[in-house]
Amino acid sequence: MIRYVIKRLLMLIPVVVGVTFLVFFIISLTPGDVAAMIIGEGATQESIQQLRTDMGLDDPIIVQYGRYMGNLVTGDMGNSYATGKAVSAEIGSRFPNTFKLTVLSILISIGISIPIGVVSATKQYSIFDNLGMVLALIGISMPSFWLGLILIIIFALGLGWFPSGGADSFKSVILPAITLGVASTASITRTTRSSMLEVVRQDYIRTAKAKGVSNRVVIRKHALKNALIPAITVIGLEFGVLLGGAILTETVFSWPGIGRLMVESIQRKDAPMVLGCIIIFSVCFSIVNLVIDILYAYIDPRIKANYE
Amino acid sequence: METFKINEKNHMIKYDMKMNKGGLRLLKKVLCMCMVLVLILGTLSGCGSKVENPGNERANNEKENTQKAEIVKDEIKVALESDIVSLDPQGHNDTASEKVSFLLFNRLFKLNTEFEAVPDLVEEWSQPSDKEWLLKIKEGVKFHDGTEITSEDVKFSMERSKESPTVQHVLAEVEKVEIVDKYTVKVTTKVVFAPFLYTLAHAGVSIVPKHYVESDDNWKMPVGSGQYKFVEWVSGDKVVLGKYDEYYDEADRGMAKKITFKVIPEGTSRTIALETGEVDIIASLESMDSAKVEENPELSLYEKPSTSIAYVGMNVEKAPFDNVLVRRAMNYAIDKEAILEISLNGAGTVAKSVTSTAIMGQKDGDYIYDPEKAKELLKEAGYDGNLTIDLWASGDLRKRTAEVVQANLMEVGVTANIEMFEWGAYLEATNSGKQSMFVLGWTSNPDPDATLTPQFSKGSIRAQNRTRYVSEKVEQLLADGRVELDLAKRKAIYNELHATVMEDAPWVPLYVSNKLVGANSQLKGVELNPQGLANLHKLHY
Numbered sequence: 025m026i027r028y029v030i031k032r033l034l035m036l037i038p039v040v041v042g043v044t045f046l047v048f049f050i051i052s053l054t055p056g057d058v059a060a061m062i063i064g065e066g067a068t069q070e071s072i073q074q075l076r077t078d079m080g081l082d083d084p085i086i087v088q089y090g091r092y093m094g095n096l097v098t099g100d101m102g103n104s105y106a107t108g109k110a111v112s113a114e115i116g117s118r119f120p121n122t123f124k125l126t127v128l129s130i131l132i133s134i135g136i137s138i139p140i141g142v143v144s145a146t147k148q149y150s151i152f153d154n155l156g157m158v159l160a161l162i163g164i165s166m167p168s169f170w171l172g173l174i175l176i177i178i179f180a181l182g183l184g185w186f187p188s189g190g191a192d193s194f195k196s197v198i199l200p201a202i203t204l205g206v207a208s209t210a211s212i213t214r215t216t217r218s219s220m221l222e223v224v225r226q227d228y229i230r231t232a233k234a235k236g237v238s239n240r241v242v243i244r245k246h247a248l249k250n251a252l253i254p255a256i257t258v259i260g261l262e263f264g265v266l267l268g269g270a271i272l273t274e275t276v277f278s279w280p281g282i283g284r285l286m287v288e289s290i291q292r293k294d295a296p297m298v299l300g301c302i303i304i305f306s307v308c309f310s311i312v313n314l315v316i317d318i319l320y321a322y323i324d325p326r327i328k329a330n331y332e
Numbered sequence: 333m334e335t336f337k338i339n340e341k342n343h344m345i346k347y348d349m350k351m352n353k354g355g356l357r358l359l360k361k362v363l364c365m366c367m368v369l370v371l372i373l374g375t376l377s378g379c380g381s382k383v384e385n386p387g388n389e390r391a392n393n394e395k396e397n398t399q400k401a402e403i404v405k406d407e408i409k410v411a412l413e414s415d416i417v418s419l420d421p422q423g424h425n426d427t428a429s430e431k432v433s434f435l436l437f438n439r440l441f442k443l444n445t446e447f448e449a450v451p452d453l454v455e456e457w458s459q460p461s462d463k464e465w466l467l468k469i470k471e472g473v474k475f476h477d478g479t480e481i482t483s484e485d486v487k488f489s490m491e492r493s494k495e496s497p498t499v500q501h502v503l504a505e506v507e508k509v510e511i512v513d514k515y516t517v518k519v520t521t522k523v524v525f526a527p528f529l530y531t532l533a534h535a536g537v538s539i540v541p542k543h544y545v546e547s548d549d550n551w552k553m554p555v556g557s558g559q560y561k562f563v564e565w566v567s568g569d570k571v572v573l574g575k576y577d578e579y580y581d582e583a584d585r586g587m588a589k590k591i592t593f594k595v596i597p598e599g600t601s602r603t604i605a606l607e608t609g610e611v612d613i614i615a616s617l618e619s620m621d622s623a624k625v626e627e628n629p630e631l632s633l634y635e636k637p638s639t640s641i642a643y644v645g646m647n648v649e650k651a652p653f654d655n656v657l658v659r660r661a662m663n664y665a666i667d668k669e670a671i672l673e674i675s676l677n678g679a680g681t682v683a684k685s686v687t688s689t690a691i692m693g694q695k696d697g698d699y700i701y702d703p704e705k706a707k708e709l710l711k712e713a714g715y716d717g718n719l720t721i722d723l724w725a726s727g728d729l730r731k732r733t734a735e736v737v738q739a740n741l742m743e744v745g746v747t748a749n750i751e752m753f754e755w756g757a758y759l760e761a762t763n764s765g766k767q768s769m770f771v772l773g774w775t776s777n778p779d780p781d782a783t784l785t786p787q788f789s790k791g792s793i794r795a796q797n798r799t800r801y802v803s804e805k806v807e808q809l810l811a812d813g814r815v816e817l818d819l820a821k822r823k824a825i826y827n828e829l830h831a832t833v834m835e836d837a838p839w840v841p842l843y844v845s846n847k848l849v850g851a852n853s854q855l856k857g858v859e860l861n862p863q864g865l866a867n868l869h870k871l872h873y
Contacts, residue, residue, distance in 0.1 A: 054756060061756075062497060069795065075497045107417050107424075117567050173600060181604050188604045189596055191569050278596040278605075280568030288414070293756065 025321070025328075032314045036307060041093070043306045044299055048092065051295045052085045058293050062105055079105075092299070101303070102296035106289070111300040115282060119304060121191055122274075122281035126266045128197055129205035134259065137209045141216025141255070145224065146243055156213060164210035172203040172276035189278035200277040204270055208262035215258045219251040226250075252323055260316035264309040405873040406589035408855070410865075411602045411611040415568050415595045419554045421538035422489075422496040427864065430535045431615065432571055432593060435586075435868055436556035437538035440467060440486070441529050445861045447690050447778050449529040453481065453539060453557075455515075462524040462817065463507075468516045473580040475541045475557045483511045488542040490519070499536025524815035526822055527779035534777070559586035559869035570594050587857060587872030606631060606850050612873075613851040613858065615865045619679040625850040634849040636860040637681055639688045639776040642671075642730075644737060644840040645799045647767045652721065657713035659837035662769075663699040665706035665744045671736045672843040675729055679848055683841035685830045686787065690862040691780050693813075693826020697834030697841075706744045717745030724751050724770040726758035733771050733842065762798045772798065780826050781814050788833055801838035 059075040076082055080091065095102060101111035140160070144153040179199060180188035187196050223229065224247050232242045271283035282301055289297035321328040412431070417424040421433040434442075442452040451457075455470045473481045487509045494503045505525045510518045521528060531537065544555040554562050557580070560573035571593040575586040594611055596602040599618035605611045607628065617625060617633070626633045644666065646653035653659055668682045681689075684696035710719065721741075725734040731752060738748040748769070753761055762770050774796075776783040786796035789810055793800050809829040816822040833839070847864040857870030 057760075059497075071497070071500055078497075108420075109418075114567060121568075176601065176604055180608055184608065187610055188608055189601050190594060190610070191566075275597050276601055278569075278594070278598070278601060280566065280595070284597065285568060291755075 025318075029314065029318070032310075032317070036310050039306055039310055040303055043302055044093065044096070045089065047299055047302050048089050048295070049085065051293070051298060052088075054293070058105055058295070061293055092296075096303075101300045104289070104297045105294045106292045106297070111296050114285065114297065115300050115304055118280060118282045118285050121279060122267065122270060122283060125197060125200055125204060125270060125274075125279060125281060126263065128201040129203075129266055130208065130259065130263055132201055133205035133209040133212055133262070136205070137212035138216055138255065141213045142220055142243065142248060142251075144213070144217040145220030145251075148221065153217075156217070160210040160213045162210075163206045166206065167272075168203050168207060169272045169276055171206060172200070172273055175199045175203055176276070189276075191278075191280055196277075196279075200270075200273050200279050203276070204266055204273045208259075208266060211262060212255060212258050216251065216255045219254040220247060223247045223251040249323060253320060256316055256319055256323070260313055263312045264305075267305055267308055405612075407592060408588040408590070408613070408868075408871045408873075409592045409594055409611040410868065410871075411596045411605055411614045412593050413595075413597060413599075413602070413616050416565070416571055416593070419551045419562065419565060421535050421540065422493050422499050423551075425498050425536065428593075428615075431865065431868060432573070433535045433538055434558070434866075435560040435573055435591065436554060436558045436562055437535075437540065438473070438481075438557045439533055439535070439538050440469070441532040443530075443533050443778055443861060443863075443866075445859055445866060447862055449533050449778070452533075453486075454532075457529075459817075460518075462815075463521050465519045465521070465528060466512065466516060467519060470580065471515055473557060474578060475544070476555050476561045476576055477541070477544070479541060479543065481539060481541075481557060482514050483517045485539055485542050486517050487511055488545070489539045490517075490537060492540070492545065493536050496536070499534070502531050502534045502536045505531075524817070526814055526817050527781045530777070530779040530782075559584070560591060563590075568595060584869070586869040591868060591871070603850065606852070609852070612855050613865070613871065614849060617848040617850040619676045619846075619848060621850070622677065622679055622848055630853055632851050632853040632855075632858075634851065634858055634860055635679065635846045636864075637688060637690060637862060638845050638847045638864070639690050639778075639862045640773055640845050641683050641686070641688055641776070642675070642733065642771070642773045642842040642845070643683070643686070644733075644842060645762070645767075645770050645772055646838055646840075647765075647769075647798075647800055648802075648836075648838050649765070649800045650768055652713070652715065652719060653768065655713045656836060657709045658715065658719075660699075661706040661709035661713070661744065662741075663697075663837050663840050664702045664709065665746070666737055666740045666840050666842070667701045668842050669701070670740075671733050674736055675733050676843065676845055680843045680845040683844050686833055686839055686841055687776055687780065687783055687830075688844040688862065691776050691778070691783065693780050693823045693830065695827040695830040697830070699834070703740075703743050710744060710746070715746075719745065720747040720749065722751060722768040723748040724753060724758070724762065724767060726753045726755050730771040730773075737771070763794055765800075767798060770798070781810070784813070784826070784829060785810050788829075788838070799838035801833075801836065803832065803836055805832050 057072065057076075059072045059079065059081060062075065080088060083091075092102065099112070101115070103110055104114060107114070140156040144156040147153055176188045176199065179185050186199050187193070190196050229242060229247055232246050233239075237246075270279075270281055271287050273279065274281040274284040275287075282304065286298060286301040289301065410431075412428045414426075414428050416429040416432050417426055418429060419432070419436070421437050424430075424433070438453045440452060440454045441449045444450050453469045453473060455468050457468065458466045460466060467486070469481060469483070469486060475481060490503060490506065490509045493499055494506060505521050505523060505528070507520045507522045510520075512518050519528075539557065541555050556562070559576055559579050561576045563572040563574045565571045573591045575589050577585075579585045594605070596605055596611070599621065602611070602614050603618065603621040603624060606614050606625070622633055625631045644662065646659050646662065648654055648659070672678055672680050672682060684699075685694055687694050710716070723734050723737060725731050731750070734750045738750055741748045761767060762772065774783065774787065786792045788797060788801055788803075788806050790797075790802045790807060793802070806829060809825055809832065813822055813825045813829065816825055847860055847862070849858065849860060849865050851858050854873055855871060857867070857872055858865075859867045859870060
């Protein structure tokens with residue numbers, strides 16, 4: 025098991041190399057001169073050229089990439105083009121916010137979706153099932169931007185229960201977490217429902233029922249545990265989506281997270297910052313998937329046996 | 333065994349029947365539920381607005397009470413649309429960072445609300461010769477750490493500003509700075525340079541303490557001399573400043589104990605934060621929210637014409653716009669009032685020349701909206717309802733503008749094909765030489781030279797002169813304007829320049845937008861200059 029984990033962690037290296045390579049070249053292909061953007065309107069051609077030379081932007085892309093990777097190995101992600109601050113420090117200050125938001129919203133969405141999914145499956149075609157599925161459909165089709173504003177209008181402006189934005193207290197995370205969680209609630213509910221439906225028709229469930237085990241225990245102990253594997257896969261994927269998809273939510277709620285940092289950096293053509301954000305995203309995504317794989321082993325002994 | 337099978341079959345049959353009936357029933361149920369949901373949503377939103385009123389009334393009463401009791405709110409929260417770029421005044425060139433810089437640092441000169449350069453740290457100044465300026469600063473002004481500002485700091489700051497990639501253009505005309513005595517510096521400019529005092533009011537020429545900049549702190553806890561001291565910057569979230577009690581000018585000290593800048597990137601969220609009282613003032617209000625703020629008795633709306641002008645540019649090197657008649661026709665054909673209404677809900681004024689009226693020497697041109705006149709001019713130029721042009725734009729606002737222009741041109745028999753670009757690509761494309769007609773804007777610095785030279789000089793083709801307009805007369809007027817130290821004569825030069833440019837018509841100036849500020853109506857000391865919210869140290873309850 026430990027060997028497997030180490031192997032998976034080592035796999036991160038090619039992932040980071042591949043991702044940075046792609047992003048580095050795509051950024052270099054986008055139009056607009058970084059030096060001119062930094063200096064702003066009113067700059068002379070000479071000063072722009074001077075800055076280009078100072079920043080090493082005149083070197084071939086491959087040389088610039090090599091230099092960047094060389095520094096990255098020593099843990100240096102460079103300095104932001106726009107603010108001059110160290111990328112690692114900036115990401116360090118923003119990432120905890122995004123992480124907090126993502127974890128809370130995934131918890132909210134698990135808390136809602138698994139019970140709904142289970143009830144929908146066990147009472148298939150009942151009013152609960154239909155209601156659950158309609159809610160899931162609404163959740164998945166509601167744009168987070170719109171939902172966020174509606175929540176702000178009702179709960180911040182109207183009722184005054186929560187602040188409309190910022191990251192000052194625990195209260196501020198609730199509305200963005202709900203906004204962010206709703207979309208993933210939908211897909212997790214649907215997955216849970218369909219995999220539960222499959223499991224409840226298995227022989228061992230019938231056996232358990234025949235043995236006289238109560239319905240509740242059958243569902244909780246025998247069915248749910250087996251039905252969770254696809255649901256957990258989706259949760260893992262959704263976690264990644266949430267990490268990156270928080271951009272709109274972070275903007276509506278003025279949440280100082282990494283998604284907004286990345287968008288702002290893209291607009292400013294701040295390549296070191298964009299690269300830094302993307303590296304963090306890909307590492308997180310990989311780690312979450314690793315955790316999911318390890319979770320499988322705990323849930324399903326058959327998978328655990330494969331590792332050993 | 334047998335019974336078991338039968339049971340299972342029965343079960344299956346029941347199941348199938350359920351499924352068949354279920355199809356129809358499901359549909360009905362879904363429909364019902366949708367209607368219920370719509371109802372719930374409807375009542376919820378109804379609740380929202382109903383609850384809002386008592387809430388507001390409550391807030392009102394509370395405020396009335398507080399007013400009676402004269403409780404002073406110590407902290408002013410200001411909503412900014414974007415995070416500051418840097419605390420180093422020579423490391424940024426954007427309006428959000430400037431607002432913070434202006435509170436933390438002093439400059440030699442500052443701009444008043446009428447956009448005139450008035451002395452800040454400077455006590456007296458003189459000109460031994462046309463290219464030399466003697467600047468004497470006030471004695472005994474102290475930085476937040478207690479050290480006195482001397483000519484060392486002034487020289488250091490100006491030289492540092494010239495080296496900084498972000499603001500080096502501000503003092504580009506300065507040749508050298510020399511120390512005369514402890515409080516006096518002599519600045520020599522490369523050429524006779526009339527806008528010099530204006531350049532000293534730029535945030536990039538803030539006076540920074542030499543000893544601090546040379547320390548290892550690296551702008552973590554910046555030390556300035558302004559009305560407010562730095563407390564904290566949480567990236568992407570807020571900047572907190574605290575009042576500096578020993579500010580040198582007793583009459584102009586900060587009013588509130590604390591000023592917190594909150595970053596709220598989304599316009600609607602900013603307005604809501606003002607409505608809920610989470611912020612006291614919004615530095616830039618969306619024009620579509622201005623009516624909402626105006627109607628709310630608890631909020632006040634402040635407006636002032638900005639220095640930002642929107643225009644339609646025409647590449648004078650490319651047909652049909654190489655013909656001045658066509659360019660003049662465009663100036664008659666485009667309905668600026670309609671564009672102002674559609675783009676900004678009317679929050680601005682129609683532009684009659686190439687700068688805002690706030691800029692010295694602006695003079696109105698003669699064009700009015702007159703499609704018939706435009707048709708005549710086009711006919712004279714040899715186009716009679718058979719002209720097709722490209723019209724470029726970028727972003728939502730400019731797209732809307734382009735659509736009105738397109739409709740206007742249609743009326744005079746010109747077909748405009750709109751093409752949209754991503755911003756970075758747009759800036760490059762409008763400089764490529766392939767540009768034909770394009771929608772763009774420009775925000776002026778206070779001195780006219782800083783707008784007119786980049787826009788209309790030969791030297792800035794392939795930079796800011798996107799219309800590629802060159803005129804010998806204008807070149808001469810630009811050169812004269814830069815060196816003319818007599819204000820009245822300088823104004824006359826720019827008047828003539830405006831008249832010349834408008835006659836040659838490389839632009840159709842569209843509108844000058846208003847700076848909109850929304851604030852709690854009890855907040856006092858709200859002041860605007862053409863660059864927006866100003867003198868934030870005066871804000872208080």
